[in-house]
Amino acid sequence: xxxxSLDEMIAALKALPGVGQKSAQRMALHxxxxxxxxxRRIAQTINDALETVRHCQRCRNFxxxxxxxxxxxxxxxxxxxxxxxxxxxxYAVESSAAYRGRYFVLLGRxxxxxxxxxxxxxxxxxxxxxxxxxxxxxxxxxxATVEGDITxxxxxxxxxxxxxxSSRLARGIPLGGELEFVxxxxxxxxxSGRQQID
Amino acid sequence: xxxxSLDEMIAALKALPGVGQKSAQRMALHxxxxxxxxxRRIAQTINDALETVRHCQRCRNFxxxxxxxxxxxxxxxxxxxxxxxxxxxxYAVESSAAYRGRYFVLLGRxxxxxxxxxxxxxxxxxxxxxxxxxxxxxxxxxxATVEGDITxxxxxxxxxxxxxxSSRLARGIPLGGELEFVxxxxxxxxxSGRQQID
Numbered sequence: 001x002x003x004x005s006l007d008e009m010i011a012a013l014k015a016l017p018g019v020g021q022k023s024a025q026r027m028a029l030h031x032x033x034x035x036x037x038x039x040r041r042i043a044q045t046i047n048d049a050l051e052t053v054r055h056c057q058r059c060r061n062f063x064x065x066x067x068x069x070x071x072x073x074x075x076x077x078x079x080x081x082x083x084x085x086x087x088x089x090x091y092a093v094e095s096s097a098a099y100r101g102r103y104f105v106l107l108g109r110x111x112x113x114x115x116x117x118x119x120x121x122x123x124x125x126x127x128x129x130x131x132x133x134x135x136x137x138x139x140x141x142x143x144a145t146v147e148g149d150i151t152x153x154x155x156x157x158x159x160x161x162x163x164x165x166s167s168r169l170a171r172g173i174p175l176g177g178e179l180e181f182v183x184x185x186x187x188x189x190x191x192s193g194r195q196q197i198d
Numbered sequence: 199x200x201x202x203s204l205d206e207m208i209a210a211l212k213a214l215p216g217v218g219q220k221s222a223q224r225m226a227l228h229x230x231x232x233x234x235x236x237x238r239r240i241a242q243t244i245n246d247a248l249e250t251v252r253h254c255q256r257c258r259n260f261x262x263x264x265x266x267x268x269x270x271x272x273x274x275x276x277x278x279x280x281x282x283x284x285x286x287x288x289y290a291v292e293s294s295a296a297y298r299g300r301y302f303v304l305l306g307r308x309x310x311x312x313x314x315x316x317x318x319x320x321x322x323x324x325x326x327x328x329x330x331x332x333x334x335x336x337x338x339x340x341x342a343t344v345e346g347d348i349t350x351x352x353x354x355x356x357x358x359x360x361x362x363x364s365s366r367l368a369r370g371i372p373l374g375g376e377l378e379f380v381x382x383x384x385x386x387x388x389x390s391g392r393q394q395i396d
Contacts, residue, residue, distance in 0.1 A: 001267070001268070001288070001289065001292065002254065002257075002259045002260055002261050002266040002267050002268045002269075002285075002288065003247075003250075003251050003259075003260040003261050003262045003266065003267070004262055004267075005243070005246050005247045005250040005251055005262050006247055006251055006260050006262075008243045008246065008247070009240075009243040009244055009246070009247040011243075012236065012239045012240045012242075012243040012244075013240060013243075015229075015233060015236035015239070015240065016225045016228070016229075016236075016240075017224055017225060017228045018221065018224070023216065025286065025289055026215055026216070026286065027214045027215060028247070029260075029284070029285055029286045029289075030214070030215045031213075031214075031244070032247060032248075032251055032260060032285075033284065033285065033305075035213055036248060038210065038213035038214075039244050039247075039248055040244075040245075040248060041210045041213070042207075042210045042211060042213065042214075042240075042241070042244060043240070043241040043242075043244040043245045043248075044210075044241075045203070045206045045207040045209075045210040045211075046207055046210075046229070046237050046238075046240060046241040047238075047241045048203050048206065048207070049201075049203045049204055049206070049207040049226070049230060049237075050230075050234060050237055050238060050241075052201075052203040053201050053203055053204055053230055056200065059200075061200045061201075062200055062201040062204050062227075062230065063200050063201050064201045064202055064203050064204075068200040068201065069199070069200050069201070069202075070199070070200045071200075086227070086231070087200075087227055087231065088223065088224070088227045090199070090200065091199065091223055091227075094199065107231075
């Protein structure tokens with residue numbers, strides 16, 4: 001259009017998830033017209049993150065240092081590991097404010113066809129931590145899919161070999177969920193997992 | 199959380215229009231996990247645009263050069279100027295593919311309380327172009343608001359002083375608009391502006 005470098009910026013912004021041509025246009029024009037300081041900050045923080053962020057040597061989550069802040073936090077329970085698939089899942093579990101233990105991030109799930117085997121998921125590293133002792137429970141918070149279930153089962157077997165018990169997140173009707181809109185599979189799990197009222 | 203520079207990046211992305219905490223998180227994690235090249239490109243194109251993009255000396259639209267590509271394009275009709283409020287409006291009119299003339303971007307609309315007078319909108323510059331001659335029509339494509347109307351009237355008066363005719367975009371029912379969902383004001387304009395069927 002009138003400015004090739006603006007068009008370049010719009011094209012680049014389209015790589016963001018959920019952002020198409022219109023949104024990218026709106027974002028670029030907003031940044032240039034109204035908030036050049038924010039534009040500068042976005043570019044700066046992206047470059048900083050690209051340079052700084054690596055994977056924690058202990059839990060494989062994103063970290064600025066070799067061992068991440070969560071792993072270094074002594075106030076967190078050290079005897080529980082919550083195994084999740086992605087760093088986004090750590091954010092999700094943290095937002096529940098119901099968990100105070102450590103994490104282990106698989107960065108994927110067992111899926112041999114996609115090239116994700118135990119090596120890619122760092123399962124040797126996880127097993128080593130289980131072997132070192134001090135861990136009482138592994139909470140398997142992998143996704144509620146076939147692959148997530150297989151991954152959970154694989155890790156549960158590993159944990160059992162080291163005498164560590166495993167648990168899986170409860171499945172059922174989400175909070176505020178109307179029965180009418182809950183799918184059959186979920187309802188079937190909610191029925192079979194029904195809990196006695198005392 | 200686990201990485202302060204990731205948190206910084208998420209906070210910076212929240213400055214984008216329509217992006218809250220959740221979307222910013224999803225964007226940052228997507229860029230770091232799956233598309234570091236796109237991340238690099240976003241930062242690079244933002245910095246390039248901030249450095250390169252300025253306002254065209256002729257039409258005030260964004261441009262990489264002193265005079266923008268649209269103004270330099272000889273194939274465009276030079277005798278018509280379409281006056282719009284923002285660079286985004288230029289994109290909108292261009293997308294209609296129904297206009298082949300030049301533009302003039304006000305970068306605002308008359309609104310004395312917000313400090314937008316004729317000087318801020320570059321109206322002197324526009325008047326000079328009208329005075330130089332060669333322009334047959336000014337299409338006033340300012341927004342369909344009270345301030346947009348006042349701005350259009352002001353420019354129409356200026357154009358009239360230089361013997362240039364002005365027009366305003368037609369108002370009525372949008373394409374595909376169901377009568378049931380059109381507001382009363384729009385319907386009233388559509389009625390008073392009704393057109394004879396030949």
